[in-house]
Amino acid sequence: MSQTSPTLSLPYIQPAQAQKHVTHNEALRILDAVTQLSVISTTLTAPPGQTAEGDRYIVADAATGVWAGQEHKVAVWVDNTWQFFTPNIGWRADIASSGEEVRFDGTDWQPAGGGATGDLQNVPLLGVNTSADATNKLAVSADATLLNNAGSGHQLKLNKSAATDTASLLFQTGFAGRAEVGTAGNDNFEIKVSPNGSSFKTALRAEAATGAVQLPSGQSYFQDVFILNDSVWSVTIPWSNPSRILMWLSVNLEGRYFLFSITGTLTGVNNFGEMFANPPGTLTYHTGPLTGTTGPAGGINISIDVTGPAPKLFVENRLGSNRLFTLSTMGK
Numbered sequence: 001m002s003q004t005s006p007t008l009s010l011p012y013i014q015p016a017q018a019q020k021h022v023t024h025n026e027a028l029r030i031l032d033a034v035t036q037l038s039v040i041s042t043t044l045t046a047p048p049g050q051t052a053e054g055d056r057y058i059v060a061d062a063a064t065g066v067w068a069g070q071e072h073k074v075a076v077w078v079d080n081t082w083q084f085f086t087p088n089i090g091w092r093a094d095i096a097s098s099g100e101e102v103r104f105d106g107t108d109w110q111p112a113g114g115g116a117t118g119d120l121q122n123v124p125l126l127g128v129n130t131s132a133d134a135t136n137k138l139a140v141s142a143d144a145t146l147l148n149n150a151g152s153g154h155q156l157k158l159n160k161s162a163a164t165d166t167a168s169l170l171f172q173t174g175f176a177g178r179a180e181v182g183t184a185g186n187d188n189f190e191i192k193v194s195p196n197g198s199s200f201k202t203a204l205r206a207e208a209a210t211g212a213v214q215l216p217s218g219q220s221y222f223q224d225v226f227i228l229n230d231s232v233w234s235v236t237i238p239w240s241n242p243s244r245i246l247m248w249l250s251v252n253l254e255g256r257y258f259l260f261s262i263t264g265t266l267t268g269v270n271n272f273g274e275m276f277a278n279p280p281g282t283l284t285y286h287t288g289p290l291t292g293t294t295g296p297a298g299g300i301n302i303s304i305d306v307t308g309p310a311p312k313l314f315v316e317n318r319l320g321s322n323r324l325f326t327l328s329t330m331g332k
Contacts, residue, residue, distance in 0.1 A: 037074065037093040042102060042109055051077040058093060058102070058109055059084075072108060163187045172197075183208075212326070225325045227317035232292045234314045235327075290316040
């Protein structure tokens with residue numbers, strides 16, 4: 001029979017042993033020293049000037065004095081002397097002054113991440129009130145999650161490797177996607193919605209290259225158009241009834257804003273009226289398709305053609321130079 005236990009080396013009482021209390025008390029002393037291990041410090045290389053019975057320390061590297069050669073051991077002040085205990089892999093100790101927890105890895109004591117200032121670097125998974133997995137390495141189950149500033153501001157960063165990858169926020173119902181915000185498959189910023197988690201429609205898109213904003217899936221859309229001087233641009237009106245409102249904006253250095261309406265079923269070319277133009281007098285209506293120099297010079301001319309299978313809106317730029325316009329159409 002061994003004389004000590006395999007893990008903590010507690011001395012066993014032997015058969016016919018005299019003064020059994022000595023062996024028993026020594027085992028209790030070891031248990032008292034290393035059970036529920038809490039130490040005062042892990043950074044001292046020599047004993048402190050003042051000690052109290054039962055004070056415990058983890059001896060730091062390059063120890064000196066009576067601690068010399070006892071690096072990484074647990075030093076306990078008992079009966080006016082220092083006793084040293086060699087830790088095993090996996091021992092943990094709480095540092096009383098900071099609440100930090102350290103773990104012995106077989107060579108040194110490392111932060112275990114269990115205390116107020118514990119080191120949580122490179123943990124493989126982290127689940128808060130739930131279980132993380134190989135895909136969702138950080139998982140939180142809570143009524144709310146707070147990311148507060150530490151100073152004057154706070155940024156939440158979603159980084160992707162390449163433009164064709166995805167960096168987005170996905171909103172789910174029953175773990176099925178219902179809305180997605182971010183850059184998915186390209187660098188355009190998009191807001192997408194879905195009724196079922198599999199089919200998504202893009203409600204809003206801001207193009208990365210130009211900053212142009214579009215609403216491609218709804219009744220409304222924004223479109224940027226570059227029209228050369230004395231040139232015309234046209235688009236098939238994607239609706240006919242009920243009434244619709246169009247807002248026309250000339251943006252590049254001209255400061256011209258136009259707001260006009262189209263109503264009814266577009267049975268003629270005169271069923272729209274200007275509501276706002278700035279500066280006034282720069283928007284002219286035309287009663288037929290425009291060709292680029294059909295309307296008056298020095299302004300913007302518009303017309304609607306209803307002779308074809310679908311109504312078309314024509315815009316003619318005669319401002320004297322090339323212009324970039326943004327067109328917005330909005331439902332009733």
